[in-house]
Amino acid sequence: MARVVILGGGVSGHTAATFAAKWLGNSHEVVVVTPNAKWNWIPSNIWVGVGQMSKEEVTFDLDPVYKKAGITYKQAKAVSLNPEGSANETQPFVTIEYTGQGKEGESEEVTYDYVINATGPKLNFGATPGLGEGSQLGEHTVSVCTADHAEHASHKLQESIEKMKKGERQKFLIGTGHGMCTCQGAAFEYIFNVEHEIKKAGVRDMADMKWISNESFLGDFGMGGLHMKVGGYVVSSKIFSESLYAERGVDWMVGAHVSKVEAGSIDYELLDGSTGTENFDFAMLIPPFAGVGLKAYGKDGADITATIFAPNGFMKVDANYAAGTYENWKASDWPRTYQNPSYSNMFACGIAFAPPHIISKPMSSPNGTPINPTPPRTGMPSGIIGKAVAHSVCDLITKGEGAHLHEASMAEMGAACVASAGKGLTTGTAAAMTVFPVVPDFEKYPGTGRDTDYTFGEIGLAGHWIKHILHHLFMYKAQLKPGWTLVPE
Amino acid sequence: MVKHEEVNFARNDQSNTTMIPGRFARAMRTNLIWQFIRFVIINLKMLVVVSKSH
Numbered sequence: 001m002a003r004v005v006i007l008g009g010g011v012s013g014h015t016a017a018t019f020a021a022k023w024l025g026n027s028h029e030v031v032v033v034t035p036n037a038k039w040n041w042i043p044s045n046i047w048v049g050v051g052q053m054s055k056e057e058v059t060f061d062l063d064p065v066y067k068k069a070g071i072t073y074k075q076a077k078a079v080s081l082n083p084e085g086s087a088n089e090t091q092p093f094v095t096i097e098y099t100g101q102g103k104e105g106e107s108e109e110v111t112y113d114y115v116i117n118a119t120g121p122k123l124n125f126g127a128t129p130g131l132g133e134g135s136q137l138g139e140h141t142v143s144v145c146t147a148d149h150a151e152h153a154s155h156k157l158q159e160s161i162e163k164m165k166k167g168e169r170q171k172f173l174i175g176t177g178h179g180m181c182t183c184q185g186a187a188f189e190y191i192f193n194v195e196h197e198i199k200k201a202g203v204r205d206m207a208d209m210k211w212i213s214n215e216s217f218l219g220d221f222g223m224g225g226l227h228m229k230v231g232g233y234v235v236s237s238k239i240f241s242e243s244l245y246a247e248r249g250v251d252w253m254v255g256a257h258v259s260k261v262e263a264g265s266i267d268y269e270l271l272d273g274s275t276g277t278e279n280f281d282f283a284m285l286i287p288p289f290a291g292v293g294l295k296a297y298g299k300d301g302a303d304i305t306a307t308i309f310a311p312n313g314f315m316k317v318d319a320n321y322a323a324g325t326y327e328n329w330k331a332s333d334w335p336r337t338y339q340n341p342s343y344s345n346m347f348a349c350g351i352a353f354a355p356p357h358i359i360s361k362p363m364s365s366p367n368g369t370p371i372n373p374t375p376p377r378t379g380m381p382s383g384i385i386g387k388a389v390a391h392s393v394c395d396l397i398t399k400g401e402g403a404h405l406h407e408a409s410m411a412e413m414g415a416a417c418v419a420s421a422g423k424g425l426t427t428g429t430a431a432a433m434t435v436f437p438v439v440p441d442f443e444k445y446p447g448t449g450r451d452t453d454y455t456f457g458e459i460g461l462a463g464h465w466i467k468h469i470l471h472h473l474f475m476y477k478a479q480l481k482p483g484w485t486l487v488p489e
Numbered sequence: 490m491v492k493h494e495e496v497n498f499a500r501n502d503q504s505n506t507t508m509i510p511g512r513f514a515r516a517m518r519t520n521l522i523w524q525f526i527r528f529v530i531i532n533l534k535m536l537v538v539v540s541k542s543h
C-alpha cells in the first residue's frame with residue numbers, strides 16, 4: 001500500500017487530493033496536511049471584502065468531506081521534508097506540527113511514498129515595513145487574501161462609508177503593497193467592487209479613489225499584459241484597463257514599489273527612481289507572496305533546503321531555471337510535469353512551484369529596486385496542475401516507476417477570469433476575460449504571444465452571472481457532491 | 490451640455506487619453522436580452538479555452 005501525502009488543502013492541493021483518492025480507491029492511502037479547518041473559495045473573498053457575502057458562504061468544513069472521500073486529514077502545517085529519511089527512519093517523511101484536532105503544537109513525522117507540495121503562498125507582509133507583519137491581517141491597511149482578511153476589510157470599508165455619509169471625505173488607495181507583488185487581478189476586482197458599493201451608498205462624490213501597483217502599465221496583470229478581442233478590435237489590456245478606470249473616475253499610479261506603510265500614508269518609489277508619499281483613509285494593499293518556508297534535510301541531518309527550494313521558498317520543479325535574460329526567455333522554460341529534479345517522488349502544484357522567471361518584462365528603478373509583478377498562478381491553472389500531478393502520482397503507483405507523467409504547462413493552457421463590479425444580477429458590470437495561453441509563446445503566436453481567438457475581454461452583466469455560477473459550481477465541486485468530477489477545474 | 494461619458498475625460502491627463510463608453514455601449518452592458526446572448530457566447534468561448542487547457 002502506497003501513501004501519498006499532500007501538503008496544503010487549497011485550490012490546487014484539494015483538487016490533487018480528491019482526484020488521487022478517487023483514482024487510487026481504498027488500496028492506497030491519501031493524506032492531506034493543511035493548517036485550516038475550512039476550505040475557502042478565495043475568488044469570492046472579494047465579495048466578503050465589500051460585505052456582499054459572509055465568511056460562511058465562501059468556506060466549508062474539510063473534515064466531513066475528507067471522511068467521505070476516504071482521505072486521512074491532518075489539521076497541521078508541514079515544517080520540513082526529509083526526502084531520504086533520517087538516521088532513525090528509512091522512509092522519506094515530512095515533519096508536521098498540528099494546528100487543530102485537539103493536538104495543537106504536537107509534532108509528527110509522516111512517512112510518504114510520494115509527496116505533493118501545494119502549500120500556496122506565504123503572505124509576506126514582512127517585506128514592507130508597516131504592511132502588517134505580526135498581525136497577519138494588515139496593520140494600517142487591509143487585505144482580502146483570506147476570508148478573515150476580507151471580513152476585516154469589509155468592516156473598515158463600512159466605517160469609511162459611514163464617515164462619508166456624515167460628510168467626511170475619504171481617500172481610497174487600493175493595489176499592491178510591494179514592488180514584487182503578484183495577484184493584481186484580485187486588487188483590480190476589489191477596487192471596482194469598492195467603487196460600486198460607494199456609489200450604491202450614495203457617497204461616490206465624497207470618495208477619492210486611486211489605484212497603486214507595481215505593474216509598469218495598467219493591465220499588465222503580471223502576464224506582461226495581453227492583447228484581447230474586444231468589440232471587433234484586438235486591443236491591448238492597457239487600453240482596456242485604462243478605459244475602465246477613467247470611466248469610473250479612478251486615478252492610477254503604476255510602476256510603484258510601496259516601501260513603507262504608516263497610519264494614513266505610504267511611501268513609494270517609482271520606476272523613474274523618484275519617491276513620494278500618498279495619503280489614505282482606507283487602503284487595501286495585497287502583500288507580496290513567498291514560499292511558506294519549508295525546510296529540507298538530508299539523511300545525515302544536513303540542511304538541503306537550497307537543493308529543493310528556490311531562494312523565494314517555492315519548490316524547484318522541471319522548469320528551466322537557467323534561461324538567462326529576458327531576450328532568451330521561451331515558453332518552453334515553463335514546467336510541464338512539476339516533478340522535483342532531485343527527488344522523483346516529490347511534486348509541487350499551484351502557487352507552491354518555483355516559476356523559471358517572471359512573465360512581465362523585468363524592470364527596476366535607477367536605484368536598483370526591482371519593480372515588476374511576479375507571475376500569477378490563478379485558480380484555473382492551479383486546479384489543472386493539481387489534477388495533472390495527482391494523475392502522474394497515481395500512474396506511478398499503479399503502473400510502476402516507468403509510467404508516463406502527465407503534463408500541464410502554463411504556456412499551453414489558458415485561464416478564465418471574471419472581475420466583478422458589484423454582485424447584483426441586474427446591476428453592476430463585470431469584466432469577463434480569458435487568456436490563452438497564460439505564458440505567452442512568441443514562437444507559436446509571433447504577433448502577441450497569444451491566440452487572439454481565445455484571448456478576449458468583455459464588460460457586462462453576463463460576467464456577473466458567470467461569477468455567481470462559478471462560485472456555486474466550485475463550492476459544490478470542492479464538497480464532492482454528486483457529479484463533482486464533471487465540473488472542470 | 491457635457492455628455493455623461495465626457496465628464497471624466499476632463500479629470501486629468503491620464504483619463505484624457507483613454508476611451509470611455511457612450512450611452513449605447515453602457516446600456517448594452519446591462520440590457521438583459523443582449524447580456525443573455527453574450528452569456529451564452531462567453532460561456533461557450535470559456536468552455537473552449539477550458540477544453541484546450543486540459
Ligand SMILES: Cc1cc2nc3c(=O)[nH]c(=O)nc-3n(C[C@H](O)[C@H](O)[C@H](O)COP(=O)(O)OP(=O)(O)OC[C@H]3O[C@@H](n4cnc5c(N)ncnc54)[C@H](O)[C@@H]3O)c2cc1C
Nearest residue numbers: 008010011012042043077078119120186350351377378379
Ligand atoms: C482575493 C483573491 C481573489 C482571487 N480571485 C481569483 C479569481 O477570480 N480567479 C482565479 O482564477 N484566481 C483568483 N485568485 C487566485 C487563486 O485564489 C489562487 O490561484 C489559488 O488559490 C492558488 O491555489 P494554491 O492551492 O496554490 O494556493 P491556496 O489556495 O492558497 O492553498 C494553499 C493551502 O496550503 C495551506 N498551507 C499553507 N502553509 C502550509 C504548510 N506549511 N503546510 C501545509 N499546508 C499549508 C494553506 O492553508 C492553504 O490551504 C484570487 C486570489 C485572491 C487572494
